Amino acid sequence: MARSPYALDGASLARMLDSTQSTVIRFDRAGCVDCGALNPFFATLSGGLPDGSVYIANCEQNPEICDACGVSSSSDAPAEPLIKAWTGTGFVTFRGERSTEAVVNWLQRLDRVWDEAEEELPPAVAARATAASEFVEIGATGTASRPAATL
Numbered sequence: 411m412a413r414s415p416y417a418l419d420g421a422s423l424a425r426m427l428d429s430t431q432s433t434v435i436r437f438d439r440a441g442c443v444d445c446g447a448l449n450p451f452f453a454t455l456s457g458g459l460p461d462g463s464v465y466i467a468n469c470e471q472n473p474e475i476c477d478a479c480g481v482s483s484s485s486d487a488p489a490e491p492l493i494k495a496w497t498g499t500g501f502v503t504f505r506g507e508r509s510t511e512a513v514v515n516w517l518q519r520l521d522r523v524w525d526e527a528e529e530e531l532p533p534a535v536a537a538r539a540t541a542a543s544e545f546v547e548i549g550a551t552g553t554a555s556r557p558a559a560t561l
Contacts, residue, residue, distance in 0.1 A: 412453040418467035418475055426465075430498035432520060433463050437481045440470040441489035448491055455517075495520050 416422060418435060426433050436452055438445040456464035469476035473483035480501060481492055493504040493513065502520060506512040 411457040412450075413457040413461075415452045415456040415464040415466045416462065418465040419472065420475065422465065423475055423478060426496050429496075431460070431463060432498060433465060433496040434459070434517065435465045435467055435479065435494050435496065437467045437469055437476055437479070437492040437494065439476075439481075439483070439487050439489055439492070440485060442491055443489070445491045451513075 415436070418426075434455065436445075436448060452464060452466065467475050467479070467481070469481060469483040469487070476483040479494065481487075481494070495502045495504075495517070497520065504513060504516055506516055
């Protein structure tokens, strides 16, 4: 079941940083042409994961949110989406191959996202991973102000 991701704002960021629940965040930067094309994938991802664990941050509209997460909101930042996960203790930046399958595999390795559901991968997300041709390539650059890991 597809469900729209939540918009990351100051209140949801504070709740996220105080939580041990893993969270996936897509940071959309100014001038990003591909960001909107990722909406169907993120709706499927959001529908397959626990409610409140998938967010989208608009760095142009909310630069303070992106800056707080270690994502540059300046006009010279790459105009591409950036995907990070909050693990409950820090941010992990996606730096893998630019495909749906790679993102889903990365999320699987961050298995704390599925602790509540006690599942490997939600079926809707797994099905979406096989349709890699539907996925617009994503950017995989960025830095974190908190300790970050790369998987």
